[in-house]
Amino acid sequence: MDDDITYMRMALEEAKTAMARDEVPIGAVLVHCETGEIVSKNGNRTRELYDPSAHAEILVIREGCAHDEAQRIPDYDLYVTLEPCAMCAGAISFARIRRLVIGAQDPKGGGILHGGQFFEQKTCHHRPVVISGVLEEACGQILKDFFKAKRKTL
C-alpha cells in the first residue's frame, strides 16, 4: 500500500504537468511488478498531439510495450489518477497489465467501474487486479480545479 501511494503520487505529478500544458490533468505511471522500475510515466496529450487516443494510460502502455518489444506486458502494474475510459480499459486488457491502481472514480466517463464495465464483459479476455481509491481526493480535486477554471474562462 505504501508503494501504491508512492507511485500514485508520481502519477499525480504527471497530472499536474499535463494541466500546465492545458491538457486534462490525468497522469499514469507504468511500473515493473518485480523490479519496481518505472518504464514510463506520462499525462494526457490529446491536444498537443492532435490524437484523441493520447490518454495517459495509452501513452504509457505504448511506451512500455515498445520498451519490451512486446504487445503484451503482463509483468507491469499501471497507476492512473482517474478511472480509465472504455478505450483505455480495452488497451489495458490487450496489454495484459497485471494490476490496475486507480485514484478517483469517473462516473461520467469511466469504463471500469461505470458505463460498459469492460472487465466484466465476456468480450474481455484479460482482467487485471483492480484497486481503486488511492489518493482519491487529490486525484479528483485536480480535475475539479481544472474544469472550474475552464468554465470561468468561457
Added chain:
Amino acid sequence: MDDDITYMRMALEEAKTAMARDEVPIGAVLVHCETGEIVSKNGNRTRELYDPSAHAEILVIREGCAHDEAQRIPDYDLYVTLEPCAMCAGAISFARIRRLVIGAQDPKGGGILHGGQFFEQKTCHHRPVVISGVLEEACGQILKDFFKAKRKTL
C-alpha cells in the same frame, strides 16, 4: 450504398495486406463525408509496432486527426471490416466520427453490438450513425481463413 461497398472493398484490401504481414486481417478506411477524400487507410499493426493499441481503426483515426490537426474529426466516416472492440469504440466516439460502417460482426470481441455496447452507455458522449453488414461474408471469411491457418501451424 454503392459508395459503402466501394470503401469497404478498400478496407478489405487493407485487411489482406495486414494478413500478408502476419497481422490479424482487419482493415479500415477513413473518408471525408463531403469530398470523398480518403485521408487514411490501414490494417492492424500490433505485432509490427509492438503496440496493442495499433488496431486499424486507431491507426486511421490518429492519421486523420494529425492530417486535420484536430482531436475531433466530425466530417469523417470510418469503414472497418470487423466490428470495433471497446478500445476502438472509445476512440471513434472521442474523435466524433460521423458514420461508422462495419463489415462483419464480432460476437467474441466487439464493443459496439456486443459486450459493453459502448455507444449505448451514458458514459458515451458521441454516438456515430452505425451501419453493419457491408461485405459481411468476405470481411468475416478472411478472419476465419487466417485463424484456421494459425491453428494448423500450432
